[in-house]
C-alpha cells in the first residue's frame with residue numbers, strides 16, 4: 409500500500425546499508441574498562457536514513473497498552489528483548505510524539521533523551537557485544553497519526569468514532585510504540601491491550617486471553633512468527649468475529665465491525681469466505697502459506713482509504729467493496745493482493761525500501777493469477793493488454809521502479825510495471841525456471857529479508873542465463889525509464905503470440921479497474 413503521491417520531507421542520504429555510522433567511532437569512549445560505542449541512529453536505509461537503529465537485534469516486543477477511545481490517550485509499557493551486536497554505551501529506539509516517563513535496562517533505571525524520532529537510551533553500564541538484555545519503556549499520550557501529504561488520506565494509529573485502526577506503511581509503528589522501526593529487524597510480538605468495555609481488540613497472530621474486569625478488558629494477542637514493525641496492528645472496535653478453518657486446516661480469525669451491515673456486509677463476508685480458496689491458489693504458485701493463522705480486519709472507518717498486509721491479518725477498507733459511484737464491486741482482487749503479500753512483503757520482507765517493487769509487483773502478479781483462475785485472462789494477456797494500452801509518452805513509463813525514490817514509492821507503476829517485470833522474466837526464462845525462481849525466493853528468504861540484487865542473482869542461478877546485462881530483462885524493466893522494447897528474440901516471440909480479441913478486452917478491463925482502485929486508495 410501507500411500512495412502514488414506520498415511525499416516525505418526526510419532528506420535522502422547515501423549510507424552503505426548495515427555499515428556502522430562513521431560517527432560511531434567518534435562516539436566510542438571508555439566507560440569503566442569497556443570500549444563501547446553509541447548505536448547508530450539509523451540502519452542506513454538510503455530512502456529513510458533515520459529509520460531503525462544500529463547496534464542491536466530485536467527479538468521480542470511485549471506491548472502492554474491501555475487505550476481510551478474517549479480521550480484518544482494511550483498509556484504504554486513496552487518490554488523489548490534485544491541482543492547487542494556491538495558493545496553499546498548507548499543505543500536508540502524510534503518513537504514519534506508520545507511522552508516517555510521512564511526507561512529501564514535489565515530492571516535498572518537508564519538515562520534517556522529525545523531528539524526528533526530518536527529515543528536515546530544510556531544504560532548505567534555499557535552493554536557488551538552479543539549480550540541479551542531487556543529494555544522497558546513507559547510512555548503515553550495521544551498516538552501520532554501520519555497523513556499522506558497532498559491528500560487527506562490518514563495512516564498510522566487512527567482514532568475513529570468506533571475505536572481505532574492501526575495501519576500504515578512505512579510509517580506507523582513509531583507512532584504508537586518504541587521500536588527499531590525498519591523491516592530489516594523482525595521480531596515476535598505479544599500485545600496486551602486494555603480498552604474500556606464494551607470495546608474489543610483484534611491484532612496479529614492468535615488471541616490468547618481475554619481478561620474482563622469491571623469497566624475494562626485486556627485482550628492478549630500473540631504473534632510468534634518474526635514480523636516487520638510496520639506490519640504490527642491492534643484494532644479497536646465492536647467486532648463480529650468469524651473463526652473458521654480453511655480446507656487445509658489453517659485457523660482463520662475474521663473481524664468485521666458490527667456496524668457494517670446490509671448488502672455491503674454480505675459482499676464483504678462473501679469475499680472473506682474465499683480466503684481459503686485464494687490461499688490454495690497462491691500456495692500452489694508460491695509454496696506453503698508461511699504463517700500459522702490468517703484472517704481479516706474490516707473496520708467501519710469511513711475515511712480508511714487503503715488495505716494493508718498486516719501480518720497474518722490484513723486490514724481492509726470497506727470502500728474496496730464499492731466503486732466510486734457507490735455501486736457494489738467485487739473486491740476479491742484486494743484479498744488476493746493482501747494474502748499474496750503474506751509471502752512477498754511479510755515473510756520475505758524488504759531489506760531496503762527502494763526494493764518496494766518486490767512487494768507490490770508480486771502482489772499484483774498474484775492478481776493476474778487470480779484473473780486466470782477466474783478465467784478472465786492469462787497473465788500474458790493482461791501483460792500484453794497493459795503494454796498495448798499505455799502509450800509510450802504516458803508518465804507511467806517514466807518511473808524507474810527498481811529505484812523509484814521516496815516520492816514515487818507507491819506509484820501505480822511500482823504495482824503494474826512490477827507485475828509486468830515478473831511476466832517479462834517468465835517470458836525470458838520459461839515457465840519451469842520462472843516458478844522455480846519464485847518458489848526458491850519464498851523458501852530461501854522465509855522469515856527474513858531480500859533485496860533486488862539478491863533476487864536477480866537467484867534468477868540467474870536458476871536459469872543459468874545472464875539476466876543483469878545492460879538491455880537485459882531486469883535492466884530494461886526495473887532500471888530504465890521509458891516503455892521497454894522487447895529486447896530478446898525469445899521475449900519478442902512470446903509477446904507476439906496473439907491472444908483472442910475478447911481475452912484482450914477482458915485483460916484491458918483489469919488495467920482500467922486497477923487504475924480506478926489506485927486512484928481511490930492503495931492496497
Ligand SMILES: [Zn+2]
Pocket residue numbers: 409745749767768771931
Ligand atoms: Zn500491496
